[in-house]
Amino acid sequence: MVIPLSIRAAAELEIRRRRTEELKRINGDSETIRERLGMPQLHPAQIRMLAESRRYNVASCGRRFGKTFLSADVLLDGPRKKGALHGYPVALYAPTYQTMLESWRNLVYLLKPITSQKSEQNKRIDLNTGGCIEFWSLDNPDAGRGRKYATVVIDEAAMIKRLEESWSQNIQPLLLDYQGEAWIVSTPKGDNFFKTLFDYGHAANPARDDQWQSWQIPTWENPHINREDIERMRSSMPRLAFMQEIEAQFVTFAGTFIKxxxxxxxxxxxxxxxxxxxxxxxxxxxxxxxxxxxxxxxxxxxxxxxxxxxxxxxxxxxxxxxxxxxxxxxxxxxxxxxxxxxxxxxxxxxxxxxxxxxxxxxxxxxxxxxxxxxxxxxxxxxxxxxxxxxxxxxxxxxxxxxxxxxxxxxxxxxxxxxxMTGDYGKTLFILPKNPETEVMQKRQEMVEKGMPGLPDGVMGILEKQPTEGEVCGNCTAFNSETKLCEERHVKVRAHDPGCSLFVEAEG
Structure with missing residues (x-):
């Protein structure tokens, strides 16, 4: 159902539309301004999210997926053109003052060519397009109360201690005047209110709200991230940590690290x-x-x-x-x-x-x-x-x-x-007991899932049949001092039976 704008809001909207048209003649359209600012091109997963977006959007993203650039694009332009480049007031909310400050500095630098005024004290940037961006820390759940926004981004929402209070009693009402939209983005952090918001728009939820859209986007959807590094992390991180930080899954850690x-x-x-x-x-x-x-x-x-x-x-x-x-x-x-x-x-x-x-x-x-x-x-x-x-x-x-x-x-x-041991910080690569069959099976599974293969050097080790004397005769395990030489050959020595099969390289 479309909610009609108030008379005052409708009048402001018409004034803003006329001002925006005038500024377009001066500055060019939003695409021209984006090029002028040197804004990076969005990658395919980000473009897909904008195309599928609704009024309230919740993105559970793996680390380094590209939340920062996506948030900047939404605040400035947006899928429904309710960003600051189109003359609207928008806001970014962060869990703490420190995290907010980083976003503030990045956008101050990016928007300098089209900034008409900025307030260090109030953390506000006014643009010569007529729009403005305000930055708030949710250390105070009432931050920004009394304002009105066309778009808000809540960054790292899973880290906000009083997110339910901030959203329900403060931020959501700020969107009423402009029928504004919200983007709630974060790497997940257990079963908290961010997970509740995610479920509102999750496709698997039979009671899904039509105004909500949710995505679960792993790190490897960012084509600019080295995929070999992701697979190294898969081997070196605890399973649940990888599921949360890289796969962007909602997992519960308590009591499950060590069994x-x-x-x-x-x-x-x-x-x-x-x-x-x-x-x-x-x-x-x-x-x-x-x-x-x-x-x-x-x-x-x-x-x-x-x-x-x-x-x-x-x-x-x-x-x-x-x-x-x-x-x-x-x-x-x-x-x-x-x-x-x-x-x-x-x-x-x-x-x-x-x-x-x-x-x-x-x-x-x-x-x-x-x-x-x-x-x-x-x-x-x-x-x-x-x-x-x-x-x-x-x-x-x-x-x-x-x-x-x-x-x-x-x-x-x-x-x-x-x-203190010197072992800390090294990356652990687990090798299969039957390299020829297990490695090829693993590679095929990754191809079918559209995921990257293991690093070339590691695959070479996995597929290499060890020669006599390189490994323990009972457990076929490489020892902890194994290193990769420049030719990616393996140099190992025999050791006591009973240990696990692994190779270590500097992480």
Missing amino acids: AEHLHSGQPPEGMTLYQGVDLAISMKENADYTAIVTVGVDKNTGRVWIVDAERRRVGFRDALDFIQSKAERWRPESIAIEVVQYQAAVVEELLRSTDLPVRQVRPDKDKLTRAQGLITRYENGLVWHAETLPQEFINELLSFGPDCEHDDMVDAAVYGYM
Whole structure:
């Protein structure tokens, strides 16, 4: 049903139409302006989305699909010509001020040739086409209340904590005057209100609202992304993380990262270089986090990561120092990684001042789930083994590790220790046991799905029949020190049986 415009809005629309016609004679049409600004051409998937769009549009996109350029195109031009180039007021909403600021800077630079005025304080760009773009952070769910817009883009919507409140009570009413349209775009993040909005327009929803349109677009729909890199990520990332970040699927992570069948235990080999990770929590309260210390090593012969020791305690400042020193004396680690944030810095400073322990400061630049991906992937592929003496609470933490777990102190410590090994950050490529049949089957499946094949170098390795003495006679596994030479040949040595079949190259 078409809702009639108010008399005032209709009058404004007619004035805007006349102004736009006049400005077209001065500036040219929107295509001419786009060329003048040097705006990139949209790729086929983006063009298809614009053609299929409706009033309310929800796009669940893989990372680097091209959300930024699509959003800019919608705000400036748009499928129904309700963008700022056509004289309309439009707005971009972002989860935080910092993410909004990046979009602001990009568009300020892009639109400089046709900007008549801009306000750094109010984050508003006025164009000589008569349109304007305003930028808002949804740290405040009422941001922009009282305005009216012809088009809004909500960027990274899945990351907005109070999205339901912002959309229902604030943003959607702002579209009434111009019968405006909304684009709600994001990489998914579990089952939240972004997923609810996505379901409104999902083709599989029997109660689909005709005003809504939804898409689930994986990263590889962007033809400018190197497809070999995508397949490397498929092998190196935890399965669920790849499904969310690259395939743009809605998945639930809690309690599903590491499963019981991923756990293996045995007697750690002698002679490994050991490393320790420390997750600090200086408190004696019963509900406080623990200070955890985990000792990790990598067997260079098999490529296995070994968790040799793990312990957690609730300790105060002085006891934390003693705890770290006692574990260092027990295991003689090559280095001790300690996260440095807030009060942890005082512990590190005291250890450096009063001891000769090989303390290394770790400054987290990613969230804990992202940091843990490399270790999780190795668990999934049977490449992490436990000493049989590890405590049950370490196992319990592993099996419940996720965004909502109550305690993950020992898992964090294990990740910090693993970061010190030199194995962290490498890409893992899994090789089939029967290369000739399994590789060709995999390649055929990818062709049928319209997906890229594996990287040329990796395919060469997969299809290569190893010669005698290159691999373990029992498990046909390449060891962890395998590298690719310039000719893409494989140089390996035999090692102990029982390890998984893999090749590692720098990621």
